[in-house]
Amino acid sequence: MHLGLIGYGTIAADLLRVLAAEGAAPAALDVLARAGRVDAARARLGGGQIHVDAADLIAARPDLVVEAATHEAVAGPVCACLRAGLPVLIVSIGALANPEVEASVREAAIAGGTQAFLCNGAVGGIDMLGAARLSGLARVTYTSRKPPGAWKGTRAEDMLDLAALTEPTTFYTGTARDAAAQYPKNANVAATVALAGAGFDATDVQMIADPGVTANIHEVSVRSGAVNFDLRLEGLPAPDNPKTSLSTIYSLARAVLNRAAPLAI
Structure with a gap:
């Protein structure tokens, strides 16, 4: 899978670690970082193409984009990726408590003919x-x-x-x-x-x-x-x-693995 990441903190770094342990390390990786944080992103993630503009991440056309950043990212680069037709897996689900943000995400996904997937995170059932x-x-x-x-x-x-x-x-x-x-x-x-x-x-x-x-x-x-x-x-x-919760990382990894698996549950 060609994976895109928005954010490069604990969740993103641990996601890549789990994927590698499962023999499913991304074939290509593109990461969106804040301006001035490119070196920090590269050091933490150990590789991949680092971008500071969402347009460059979109131009790379990853198979899936994972948002593991902040609520602000959902209203910004997440919606931009969706509008461009890229499927996005959202971790910062709390951002959707703002009805305007929720409406923007829905409208962007419809406009791009794609879907925003919500990670279950630390909860089950x-x-x-x-x-x-x-x-x-x-x-x-x-x-x-x-x-x-x-x-x-x-x-x-x-x-x-x-x-x-x-x-x-x-x-x-x-x-x-x-x-x-x-x-x-x-x-x-x-x-x-x-x-x-x-x-x-x-x-x-x-x-x-x-x-x-x-x-x-x-x-x-x-x-x-x-x-x-x-x-x-x-x-x-x-x-x-x-x-x-540590389980959030494994829940996210499961969701990413399911996107590429021939049999998903």
Whole structure:
């Protein structure tokens, strides 16, 4: 596969590592980096063509573009790639909590005759949630429970003395839309659950800082006309970024492998 990457941080570097371990290293690699960060991108990724303009990435015509950057990238180069007919796998799903961004992504994909694929990331059961939605959803809730340190650099740090917590503390209760807007680096799972299920405004979210856990725990509860289920996943934090579940990287790798596999599941 000729792979395109938007972003070159922990997720992108680990994605390439997993693909190589599976014997599926890209035959060609084109990476979109910010101006002035070309050398850093090349050092971290160990090769590939590095571009600072989305037009150059598009001109390379990769088979698949993976966005592993920021919410801002979804409204910018992701839409440009889609409009040019390139399929894009989006990691920063929380960006779609902004209805204007979601509309732009849909319109760009239609204009380009292609698709934007949303990576499940750290959460599972999205296939069954999507099926349950067709039967009618009565209730969907998502709870994010992480060690206090994983919430550093977010609004939680302004509300709580994270280092001094001795018991689980809920610091956010609201909708998936507000969660994704207020905690953009932590709420991609909330956005994924919302898009697959009841929507951003009808999906209830709780965020908890819990000194008693060492993993990033994701809990999804669904009640519908066809199936009821409760799901709990304990994702180990990525060593280089505790805000990211390690499972996100493997989920992304699975999605990329499926795009090239003769038999995909």
